[in-house]
Amino acid sequence: MAQDSRGLKPEPAVRVRGLTRRYGERTILDGVDLDIGRGEFVALLGRSGSGKSTFLRALAGLDHGVPGSGRFEAPDAVSVVFQDARLLPWKKVADNVSLGLKGDIVRERALRALGEVELTARAEAWPMQLSGGEQQRAALARSLVREPELLLLDEPFGALDALTRLRMQALLLDLCARHQPAVLLVTHDVDEAIHLAQRVLVLEQGRFIVDLTIDLPSAPAERELRFAEVRMQLLTSLGVTEKELRRVA
Numbered sequence: 691m692a693q694d695s696r697g698l699k700p701e702p703a704v705r706v707r708g709l710t711r712r713y714g715e716r717t718i719l720d721g722v723d724l725d726i727g728r729g730e731f732v733a734l735l736g737r738s739g740s741g742k743s744t745f746l747r748a749l750a751g752l753d754h755g756v757p758g759s760g761r762f763e764a765p766d767a768v769s770v771v772f773q774d775a776r777l778l779p780w781k782k783v784a785d786n787v788s789l790g791l792k793g794d795i796v797r798e799r800a801l802r803a804l805g806e807v808e809l810t811a812r813a814e815a816w817p818m819q820l821s822g823g824e825q826q827r828a829a830l831a832r833s834l835v836r837e838p839e840l841l842l843l844d845e846p847f848g849a850l851d852a853l854t855r856l857r858m859q860a861l862l863l864d865l866c867a868r869h870q871p872a873v874l875l876v877t878h879d880v881d882e883a884i885h886l887a888q889r890v891l892v893l894e895q896g897r898f899i900v901d902l903t904i905d906l907p908s909a910p911a912e913r914e915l916r917f918a919e920v921r922m923q924l925l926t927s928l929g930v931t932e933k934e935l936r937r938v939a
């Protein structure tokens with residue numbers, strides 16, 4: 691986390707201490723600690739079933755009834771985007787975006803948010819008339835219109851084709867630069883994590899086993915080299931073997 695001009699660390703947006711979650715006999719999160727700075731973009735990697743979504747759901751306050759302990763402080767303004775857009779099919783796109791908002795400029799805010807994701811023309815469409823990528827853009831607009839201090843993203847581009855995914859990643863970076871929320875992005879995609887995040891975590895056996903600041907140089911050749919090093923380090927920490935890497939990487 692960056693220090694301010696007096697050398698003091700600002701209060702983090704998220705502070706997690708000793709977070710534990712269990713399903714039956716299985717401990718999924720085993721005393722996790724984490725600070726996420728204001729405006730910091732953190733990606734969370736981990737093998738399938740390692741507990742990434744369990745962690746995200748805990749931060750979102752969506753895990754009532756799951757046994758566990760620990761403390762966390764998160765802002766009130768939290769938005770979550772999942773792999774599926776979860777738009778209400780009986781409401782038009784703009785009404786989905788403004789759902790739950792109060793005040794007289796609600797519609798204006800919804801339209802502005804739709805403009806930010808280049809979806810103004812589809813404001814009066816029904817969700818089923820949108821493509822998968824457009825639905826995810828509407829979901830992003832719905833999350834941004836709430837001006838979140840914390841944006842939780844659970845594989846938001848996981849169901850999209852490679853080209854749409856690339857464009858959504860670029861859009862997300864633009865939106866984050868403009869709105870500056872703290873971000874926790876759960877992803878399976880190591881390259882996506884390195885490209886988008888300032889910091890990458892790897893969750894394994896209930897703990898963060900990697901907490902890596904991404905510091906890619908700007909010169910293209912050095913950048914490529916460092917990218918490859920970081921990628922290798924993360925893949926290895928995820929249990930990918932040298933033999934597997936040689937065959938496909």
Ligand SMILES: Nc1ncnc2c1ncn2[C@@H]1O[C@H](COP(=O)(O)OP(=O)(O)OP(=O)(O)O)[C@@H](O)[C@H]1O
Pocket residue numbers: 713718736737738739740741742743744745
């Ligand atoms: N409601 C539940 N009841 C029982 N077990 C659960 C429940 N939800 C998740 N689990 C188990 O907890 C473990 C962690 O699940 P979680 O969804 O957090 O993993 P993940 O890292 O997000 O996985 P993936 O990358 O496959 O989405 C998994 O083994 C899963 O089967």
